[in-house]
Amino acid sequence: xxxxxxxxxxxxxxxxxxxxxxxxxxxxxxxxxxxxxxxxxxxxxxxxxxxxxxxxxxxxxxxxxxxxxxxxxxxxxxxxxxxxxxxxxxxxxxxxxxxxxxxxxxxxxxxxxxxxxxxxxxxxxxxxxxxxxxxxxxxxxxxxxxxxxxxxxxxxxxxxxxxxxxxxxxxxxxxxxxxxxxxxxxxxxxxxxx
Amino acid sequence: xxxxxxxxxxxxxxxxxxxxxxxxxxxxxxxxxxxxxxxxxxxxxxxxxxxxxxxxxxxxxxxxxxxxxxxxxxxxxxx
Ligand SMILES: [Zn+2]
Numbered sequence: 001x002x003x004x005x006x007x008x009x010x011x012x013x014x015x016x017x018x019x020x021x022x023x024x025x026x027x028x029x030x031x032x033x034x035x036x037x038x039x040x041x042x043x044x045x046x047x048x049x050x051x052x053x054x055x056x057x058x059x060x061x062x063x064x065x066x067x068x069x070x071x072x073x074x075x076x077x078x079x080x081x082x083x084x085x086x087x088x089x090x091x092x093x094x095x096x097x098x099x100x101x102x103x104x105x106x107x108x109x110x111x112x113x114x115x116x117x118x119x120x121x122x123x124x125x126x127x128x129x130x131x132x133x134x135x136x137x138x139x140x141x142x143x144x145x146x147x148x149x150x151x152x153x154x155x156x157x158x159x160x161x162x163x164x165x166x167x168x169x170x171x172x173x174x175x176x177x178x179x180x181x182x183x184x185x186x187x188x189x190x191x192x193x194x
Numbered sequence: 195x196x197x198x199x200x201x202x203x204x205x206x207x208x209x210x211x212x213x214x215x216x217x218x219x220x221x222x223x224x225x226x227x228x229x230x231x232x233x234x235x236x237x238x239x240x241x242x243x244x245x246x247x248x249x250x251x252x253x254x255x256x257x258x259x260x261x262x263x264x265x266x267x268x269x270x271x272x273x
Contacts, residue, residue: 126247
């Protein structure tokens, strides 16, 4: 195919080498954001198609993974979330700063409730607890906890002020602890003090 | 540094968002305060716990093929 500009193939190869290698981490975050496999599939595909369209805008040498997460987060907020009709239930009840730590410590040191808790809680419960977070908190928690982005990177990805990132992460962490505590009690891993 | 301030800044250490000097200042308090130390250790374990439980890598092979297919298609149609 001599009529195809040779840069085209090079471009695609560079895209595969630099962008497509991040597929797995985008995929797992998409699963938490959309809460189902079909939407996660679509979201990741749309992210890559958009990234490919704007590939010439990507500054070589800058953080490709963060750039892809920015595209995906924007698509999720502006497109996918707008489409889903499920209302966001925001837990307005105040949660103590040391919710989980305080509750576990209150059980007494006898049979090491902390260790018990961390050993017993299911993977699926953790995923469910993340899925149930209101999107604003979930996005920040996932980018920090699962993907290890710094406060500044999360601020760049979400177009939020760094102070907002910190406060959402703080609140998200507390909400996560609260629902994991509930799961632990529901599943009988922890006996709620009378 | 008192407990209130240490607890306020403990997450910056958990999230690795402090300079070495700040970290030392906070750790200095933690080393002398059992309550803050056990809270700090708990929050560190909690973060690791959540990330490990939720990070189980998903099978992205099929998805990769779909994306490669669509990339090929979009190149074909843009000619
Ligand atoms: Zn203290």
